[in-house]
Amino acid sequence: MRKLLSTFVCCFALIGCAGTPFKWDQARQIKEGMTEAEVTKIMGAPYLVKSSQEGMVWVWSYADTFSGSRSVSIVIKDGKVVKPPPIPENFK
Incomplete structure (x- = not known):
């Protein structure tokens, strides 16, 4: 029973999060003219890149x-x- 409960808790934790974590304050730092390297340094790797x-x-x-969902694109x-x-x- 204990093993089953532990498995359930781990699965719930993994299901509960998806994507690339970021904060709105990080995204506000992105300005026109910044390089890809500067953006990645602030935001981390993007979740998706499309043309x-x-x-x-x-x-x-x-x-x-716990905090819902958020998405931002540049x-x-x-x-640049x-x-x-x-x-x-x-x-926030």
């Missing part, structure tokens, strides 16, 4: 059972940020 007409879109998305072209994320000040 668009504007350039490469880097996406960070994170969800957990557009990078020729190795061309469209930083617009994040309202009231997001």
Whole structure:
């Protein structure tokens, strides 16, 4: 019974988190003209990278059972940020 409970708790903890953790304050630091290396230093590796007409879109998305979900994306072209994320000040 104890082993079953431990397994359940571990599974619940793993299911409860998905994506790349980040904070809104980190995302607010991203500015137009920053390099890919600068962005990665602040935000960590993106969860997803996709191509668009504007350039490469880097996406960070994170969800957990305790604080909900959040997602942010930036557009990078020729190795530099061309469209930083617009994040309202009231997001914590």
